Amino acid sequence: MTPTPHDHRSHYILVPGFWLGAWAWDRVAPALRDSGARVTALTLPGSDSPDTARDAITLDDRVDAILAAVRTTAEDEDVILVVHSGAGPVGYAVSDRVPEDLARVVYVDxxxxxxxxxxxxxxxxxxxxIPLPTWAELEADGNSLDGLDTADLEEFAARAVPEPAGPARTPLDLTDDRRLELPTTVVCSSFPAEVITRMAQAGHPMAAELARIRHVDYVDLPTGHWPMWSRPDDLAAALLDAVRS
Structure with a gap:
C-alpha cells in the first residue's frame, strides 16, 4: 500500500559546519529520535580525522556524501536536510541536485x-x-561563542578537524530552479530573523538567495553560532516544529 502523507515519518539528515563531525549533533539527535524520526548525522569527507589527506577533497565529494544519505531514505520517510554554518552551500547544492527527494531544508545559523x-x-x-582559528579570531569574524562553557570549548578544540580548503573556495554550480520551491527554514542564532530578512530583501550577498526561495520560515533562536551545544533542546524543538509547519 502506498503510504499517505500522514503515515510518513521524518528522516533528519544533520550536517555540521566547519571543523565538525557527526558528533556535533549528539545533544540534538536524541530528542528527534524520541519523536519517532530517523536521524542520520554526517561527518563530511575530509572531516573524519586530523590525519586525513585533504588536498583532493572536492565540493562534489561533500555533495555526494549527503546524496548517499538521502538515498537511504525509505518510501514512507520525508527527508529534512539540516545544515549548519559552512555546510549551508553544500546543502543548497544538494537541493539543486535532488529537489524532488527533499521535503524541507533547514539552515542553522x-x-x-x-x-x-x-x-x-x-x-x-x-x-x-583551514585549521580551527583561535576563539578570539572566531569571534572577530562574527562567530559568537555565546552559550558555550569551558567544557564545550575544550571539547570543540580537542575534536575539531581542519577544514578542506577545496570545497570552501569552489563556486556553486546551480542549474535546477526547482530548488526554489522547496520549503525552507532558517534558524537565526547570531542575528535575529528581522535582520536576516532585511538583508535578503536588500540583496546582501550572504542572504540574497533567500529572497528567491518561495517559502521561507524564519525562527529566532538567540544564542551563539553553535546552538546545537548552547541550546540543544530548543534547537531540536525548532527542527520538529519546522516539519509541523
Missing part, C-alpha cells in the same frame, strides 16, 4: 548562496586546509 558564489574565494590554490 547558515543559508544558501547563489550560483557562482563560494564561501572562501580568497583562498589560494596552494591552501590545502
Amino acid at each position: 547558515s543559508g544558501p548562496m547563489p550560483h557562482g558564489a563560494a564561501l572562501r574565494p580568497d583562498l589560494p590554490d596552494s591552501t590545502v586546509e
Whole structure:
C-alpha cells in the first residue's frame, strides 16, 4: 500500500559546519529520535580525522556524501536536510541536485548562496586546509561563542578537524530552479530573523538567495553560532516544529 502523507515519518539528515563531525549533533539527535524520526548525522569527507589527506577533497565529494544519505531514505520517510554554518552551500547544492527527494531544508545559523558564489574565494590554490582559528579570531569574524562553557570549548578544540580548503573556495554550480520551491527554514542564532530578512530583501550577498526561495520560515533562536551545544533542546524543538509547519 502506498503510504499517505500522514503515515510518513521524518528522516533528519544533520550536517555540521566547519571543523565538525557527526558528533556535533549528539545533544540534538536524541530528542528527534524520541519523536519517532530517523536521524542520520554526517561527518563530511575530509572531516573524519586530523590525519586525513585533504588536498583532493572536492565540493562534489561533500555533495555526494549527503546524496548517499538521502538515498537511504525509505518510501514512507520525508527527508529534512539540516545544515549548519559552512555546510549551508553544500546543502543548497544538494537541493539543486535532488529537489524532488527533499521535503524541507533547514539552515542553522547558515543559508544558501547563489550560483557562482563560494564561501572562501580568497583562498589560494596552494591552501590545502583551514585549521580551527583561535576563539578570539572566531569571534572577530562574527562567530559568537555565546552559550558555550569551558567544557564545550575544550571539547570543540580537542575534536575539531581542519577544514578542506577545496570545497570552501569552489563556486556553486546551480542549474535546477526547482530548488526554489522547496520549503525552507532558517534558524537565526547570531542575528535575529528581522535582520536576516532585511538583508535578503536588500540583496546582501550572504542572504540574497533567500529572497528567491518561495517559502521561507524564519525562527529566532538567540544564542551563539553553535546552538546545537548552547541550546540543544530548543534547537531540536525548532527542527520538529519546522516539519509541523
